[in-house]
Amino acid sequence: MSLNRQQVMHDVLGRKPKPPTRPNNKISSYYGENVFNQFVMRSYLPDEAFKDILKSIEDGSPVDRKVADQTATAMKEWAISRGATHYTHWFQPLTGNTAEKHDSFIAPTGDGRVIEKFDGSLLVQQEPDASSFPSGGIRNTFEARGYTLWDPASPAFIWGETLCIPTIFISYTGFALDNKTPLLKALSAVDSAATAVCQYFDKNINKVNASLGWEQEYFLVDKALFAARPDLAMTGRALFGAQPAKGQQLDDHYFGSIPQRISAFMKDFELEAHKLGIPVTTRHNEVAPNQFELAPVYEETNLANDHNLLLMELLKVVAQRHDFRCLLHEKPFGGLNGSGKHNNWSLSTNTGVNLLQPGKNPKSNMRFLTFFVNTLAALHTYADIVRASFAGVGNDHRLGAQEAPPAIISAFIGSQLTQLLDDLEVHIKHGKLTPADKTALKLEIGRIPEALLDNTDRNRTSPFAFTGNKFELRAVGSSANCALPMMVLNTIVADQLKKFKTSVDRRIKSGDGKDESILKELQVLIKESKNIRFEGNGYGDTWIKEAKRRGLSNLKTTPEALTVWGRKEVIDLFDRMKVLHPAETDARQKVEFEKYVMHRQIEANIIIDMARNTILPAAISYQNILLENILGIEEAFGKDAKNMTVPQRDILKRTSALVNELYSTLSKLKESKEVVNNKKSTQKKADGYSSIITPIISDLGEICTALEGLIDNELWPLPKFQELLFTH
Ligand code: ADP
Ligand code: MG
Numbered sequence: 001m002s003l004n005r006q007q008v009m010h011d012v013l014g015r016k017p018k019p020p021t022r023p024n025n026k027i028s029s030y031y032g033e034n035v036f037n038q039f040v041m042r043s044y045l046p047d048e049a050f051k052d053i054l055k056s057i058e059d060g061s062p063v064d065r066k067v068a069d070q071t072a073t074a075m076k077e078w079a080i081s082r083g084a085t086h087y088t089h090w091f092q093p094l095t096g097n098t099a100e101k102h103d104s105f106i107a108p109t110g111d112g113r114v115i116e117k118f119d120g121s122l123l124v125q126q127e128p129d130a131s132s133f134p135s136g137g138i139r140n141t142f143e144a145r146g147y148t149l150w151d152p153a154s155p156a157f158i159w160g161e162t163l164c165i166p167t168i169f170i171s172y173t174g175f176a177l178d179n180k181t182p183l184l185k186a187l188s189a190v191d192s193a194a195t196a197v198c199q200y201f202d203k204n205i206n207k208v209n210a211s212l213g214w215e216q217e218y219f220l221v222d223k224a225l226f227a228a229r230p231d232l233a234m235t236g237r238a239l240f241g242a243q244p245a246k247g248q249q250l251d252d253h254y255f256g257s258i259p260q261r262i263s264a265f266m267k268d269f270e271l272e273a274h275k276l277g278i279p280v281t282t283r284h285n286e287v288a289p290n291q292f293e294l295a296p297v298y299e300e301t302n303l304a305n306d307h308n309l310l311l312m313e314l315l316k317v318v319a320q321r322h323d324f325r326c327l328l329h330e331k332p333f334g335g336l337n338g339s340g341k342h343n344n345w346s347l348s349t350n351t352g353v354n355l356l357q358p359g360k361n362p363k364s365n366m367r368f369l370t371f372f373v374n375t376l377a378a379l380h381t382y383a384d385i386v387r388a389s390f391a392g393v394g395n396d397h398r399l400g401a402q403e404a405p406p407a408i409i410s411a412f413i414g415s416q417l418t419q420l421l422d423d424l425e426v427h428i429k430h431g432k433l434t435p436a437d438k439t440a441l442k443l444e445i446g447r448i449p450e451a452l453l454d455n456t457d458r459n460r461t462s463p464f465a466f467t468g469n470k471f472e473l474r475a476v477g478s479s480a481n482c483a484l485p486m487m488v489l490n491t492i493v494a495d496q497l498k499k500f501k502t503s504v505d506r507r508i509k510s511g512d513g514k515d516e517s518i519l520k521e522l523q524v525l526i527k528e529s530k531n532i533r534f535e536g537n538g539y540g541d542t543w544i545k546e547a548k549r550r551g552l553s554n555l556k557t558t559p560e561a562l563t564v565w566g567r568k569e570v571i572d573l574f575d576r577m578k579v580l581h582p583a584e585t586d587a588r589q590k591v592e593f594e595k596y597v598m599h600r601q602i603e604a605n606i607i608i609d610m611a612r613n614t615i616l617p618a619a620i621s622y623q624n625i626l627l628e629n630i631l632g633i634e635e636a637f638g639k640d641a642k643n644m645t646v647p648q649r650d651i652l653k654r655t656s657a658l659v660n661e662l663y664s665t666l667s668k669l670k671e672s673k674e675v676v677n678n679k680k681s682t683q684k685k686a687d688g689y690s691s692i693i694t695p696i697i698s699d700l701g702e703i704c705t706a707l708e709g710l711i712d713n714e715l716w717p718l719p720k721f722q723e724l725l726f727t728h
Helices: 005-013 038-044 047-059 065-081 120-124 180-198 223-227 230-235 260-275 301-321 362-381 383-389 415-426 435-446 448-454 483-509 514-528 541-550 558-566 568-576 582-644 646-677 682-708 721-726
Strands: 086-091 106-108 114-116 146-150 157-159 162-171 208-222 280-285 291-296 324-327 341-349 464-466 471-473
Touching: 005 223, 005 721, 038 047, 038 065, 047 065, 065 120, 065 162, 086 146, 120 146, 162 180, 180 208, 180 301, 180 341, 180 362, 180 483, 208 223, 208 301, 208 483, 208 721, 223 230, 223 324, 223 721, 230 582, 260 280, 260 291, 260 301, 260 324, 291 301, 301 324, 301 483, 341 483, 362 383, 362 435, 362 448, 362 483, 362 514, 383 483, 383 558, 383 568, 415 435, 415 514, 483 514, 483 568, 558 568, 558 582, 558 682, 568 582, 582 646, 582 682, 646 682
Parallel strands: 086 162
Antiparallel strands: 106 114, 146 162, 157 162, 208 291, 208 324, 208 341, 280 291, 341 471, 464 471
């Protein structure tokens, strides 16, 4: 059955906002009520067990069996008291989504009854069949077993009637089959490397947490209109469509007032998010029509990422409740801004210090400079792997399209800090620093707090911007699992901090003072990493040329970016930092190539189907109408008819030319697909889909768009952009 556009529009226009479900009381009265958090745990667990769990959360030590049993029992009681009937291990396979397999709590008693049962062994470890998840070759088919193991650091929560327990997912042989495992390892690597460096400044620091504050962008489209666009439904993006008369040129949507139906959705959604303990605080309209953003208060990275994944699911579910569909694709509508997910990142200590926050005295400023400069140095050394960490089929349409940073990695730090680093660089001297040098340096460093007060300039075009007390990785796509970019960022910073520590210790050993050693090493790093700093317009063409001159990479497409995972220095980095075994790195690359190919294949198949079975018949019907009209006029008016049919003939000719073009491009796409599908390796297929198939898909899209502009509005079968984006 195909949906009739006029009927669908009629349905949509009749919709009313759903009344809000938010109870009339304070957020604090229901916040976190669906979470087995520390507050609940304390009331359900004996003191000793509670302490043990806290210790495991803090240092990642395994939970002992007795405590696991006690926790399982407590979780079960709590969950049942809140209406749960099932439980599941909740994990993050390499598909990029989350997965779950629900089991009920019941266990037969043998006399025809059941009891509710859930013990430590079920909490700690489960064995889902791993064969239907991508493994990149890690899992042999005869060893399809995979294990999910409890992550006590991320609290269990209730979703519907199910108790969900966040877990990692590994193969029988112990290799990671998910995104959480390497993230946890990277967080542990940055913790130990940063803690070691912190010892130069404060011996009380024994733990460093990486924090993540994401900002999620999304589109909402009415569910009926969505269903009438097979491209949106199947690929998440409209493969063609004429621009609405009013797009984003008036800039009237951004921060504008929120339409009623949408605001009802947002309230409902926030209620659910708050019950799940996701500290969502910000909501506003984004640049494009029907585009929105939300952001929470930042949290420890592992938890923040679980919350983001949960929230993406929640967005979809609550949207449906309000007769919307939520689009998380990076570029749902050509010609309009796409969606990203900024990753705000910083490091904070057990003593409550944000290491990327300048302090009040030269000592804390030295600490700030140390972490700040090391982050820049890490980005400089490993720019390409950072690029690869946010590669994905959807993001290819967004990066470098004048709305998001280009695929070139650079860092923006603001004019004041640039000046400071430039000044420090000048003071690099061989041999010992003179007292005058030291005074000059102290003066420079003392200037930081003042400098940052003035540092209000923001550069929206930079992929990695320093924003006063954190870095903001701005190139991540809206559909991404942040675990991957966060795993990469924390690993490269950990690696850089380790190298830094080794060099500084060597200088100290050779007789330099501690401060002098740190400063000299920082100066070296400032000089070495200078190329990665860019303060100008990242969207401009001059930057592309300038970046090339500097020798910075511009890996424009996903297949190009994914080759980075295969480089020796990258494989060695993750191996050395004990984040990914070489086999795991290799597997990830394979899985990403496969994903790219599959997504493009689906796009090609859908556009073939739509062009041939929907657009072509509509165009032919229109030709018939025109033809009938011309013939009728000629019959009625004979010789006089010629002048009367000029417009009809013109439209008919143009329609016929487009129909021809559509038909030949369709054949070209089908033939090229066959050629590319026959390539031997997945990587070659990915290259082919990127360089050959994607341009043909976009050519076909342009032809369909041109036909949309020509064909009778009554006959056009698909919802248009203006209907998709301006009806709510
Ligand atoms: P914008 O980028 O839109 O100007 P804000 O500056 O308000 O937004 O902050 C964006 C995000 O940064 C928020 O989600 C916030 O929680 C997060 N954030 C703030 N401080 C930190 C920090 N120290 N570490 C990580 N994230 C942070
Ligand atoms: Mg931001």
